[in-house]
Amino acid sequence: MPLTALLCHLLLLFFSFSLAFSHFIPSFPSSKLHPELINSHSSSSNGLYNTKFFTQSLDHFDYTPQSNHKFQQRYLFNDTYWGGANNNAPIFVYTGNEGNIEWFAQNTGFMFETAPRFQALLVFIEHRFYGKSVPFGGNREVAYGNTSTIGYLSSTQALADYATLIIDLKKNLSAIDSPVVLFGGSYGGMLAAWFRLKYPHIAIGALASSAPILHFPGLVSPYVFYDTIANDFRSESENCYNVIKGSWKEIEDAGKTDKGLKLLQKSFRLCKNYSSDALESWLSSAWTYTAMTDYPTPSNFMNPLPAYPIKKICEAIDKSATENKTSTFQRLYAAASIYYNYSASATCFDLDDNSDPHDLGGWQWQACSEMIMPLGVRKDTMFPQSEWSYQSRSDYCQFAYDTTPRPHWITTEFGGYHIHQVLKRSASNIIFFNGLRDPWSGGGVLKSISKTLVAIVAKEGAHHVDLRYSTKEDPKWLTDVREKEIKIIASWIKQYYRDLQ
Ligand SMILES: *[C@@H]1O[C@H](CO)[C@@H](O)[C@H](O)[C@H]1NC(C)=O
Ligand SMILES: *[C@@H]1O[C@H](CO)[C@@H](O)[C@H](O)[C@H]1NC(C)=O
Ligand SMILES: *[C@@H]1O[C@H](CO)[C@@H](O)[C@H](O)[C@H]1NC(C)=O
Ligand SMILES: *[C@@H]1O[C@H](CO)[C@@H](O)[C@H](O)[C@H]1NC(C)=O
Ligand SMILES: *[C@@H]1O[C@H](CO)[C@@H](O)[C@H](O)[C@H]1NC(C)=O
């Protein structure tokens, strides 16, 4: 697989990748508020939650002059169901991931639907450097400019933000004794689990959904991610798997001549002439994200998609074969259209689409500093072979940020080696949910560690499917997973109240 395509997959937890990352305004460091943020400072409501801002410390760990700078951190707040401070009613906190917190809140219906049962307050905290929680006065060009500013984007700082905000919020609400339960999916799930390990005095438990906390060097095979995707497709149809597997060479061959490039542009209805590398990367993104979001009901997380989208993609590939549209390109076009054109609104496909509607761009930096999650493709599978190389990651990060990643920092800070032995003695009250259709599940905790460190594994599940809004069409296994999670959370809260007396 060409380097650009590969990087695309190396660097995302949930989103794609743009190289445009160069200019910045030199005014370091500024803690002045951006005018927009001042205006939105008062809380505003959209029917799901109120929006608030908290003045947060830029650096929790040092006492140098610049570490005392502040920024505005956004959080969303819904007290409709809250039983109140007098009843010590619980507080459910979503630990925000690498993107706009509103997007995650809107895709975490489970918390809204569960709140009434527990009379819980709902709080969704945005991760620093994302959405509206950008330090340096909200000025992205400065905040993302170079390591002197973006260096403050790290998981440890983010967890300390959450700790600080939760304590202050409880104080303001006079709810010191209200138990806090954490929720998070994907990177947010990693943060929820790590928060429970690091700050057990602040949260009584965490639901860490699809949290690949073991996807770090030495802990997991780098092949597991793409192996899972290949198995997902293969489980739908052997033919579909083989068509995709055989397609890369045809695309590369076509990319070698002008005539071939024209054919690619025509076959895939591309807006302009693109290289075969660009097309490969575009297609592998579609297959990868479809595997992550292979939900049993229609969804609109990354892109609008039908229920069971892998099945639909494979049907498109297999069906166009029976209709004698035998060209591989036509089959792939039909399949890719399910991912990129389910809304039927695309006039042509723009492969350089660098739009980032959910504001996930900072993940590139995280993947160049701490989040070294090895990914490679073994020989003879659905994607072109590509070995994981720390060195190529490091070279890229030198080029993009003038920085060298620290591949072992995450396991040093949060652990991971011999996790079963370690955590059964030192931790409690975490649910690790994983759906085995999800390529990230290979880096998840798939076996229970103790009575209170519970792994819930759904064979048919995809990326944090349990956190989504329920629907009437939900299969029984999904309803059962949610019920089990609710029971466990109820037991944590009950035990907490017992201890409080
Ligand atoms: C990094 O960015 C800061 C703030 O924008 C600027 O003052 C500084 O000169 C930049 N450093 C380098 C090495 O470009
Ligand atoms: C809280 O969420 C519920 C359920 O979605 C909604 O009905 C209610 O209006 C929300 N409350 C606020 C204050 O936004
Ligand atoms: C708590 O109240 C203070 C004073 O009104 C306010 O500045 C701060 O932002 C509040 N904390 C949170 C988490 O909202
Ligand atoms: C299309 O792009 C390729 C490189 O991506 C280039 O070599 C080729 O000449 C271009 N063809 C046309 C017709 O513009
Ligand atoms: C498709 O091909 C099969 C054999 O390969 C043939 O029997 C069938 O008539 C063809 N269908 C059409 C619509 O051309």
Ligand SMILES: *[C@@H]1O[C@H](CO)[C@@H](O)[C@H](O)[C@H]1NC(C)=O
């Ligand atoms: C997207 O789907 C619509 C409706 O089927 C179709 O008219 C349009 O040509 C498709 N766009 C592309 C780029 O294939």
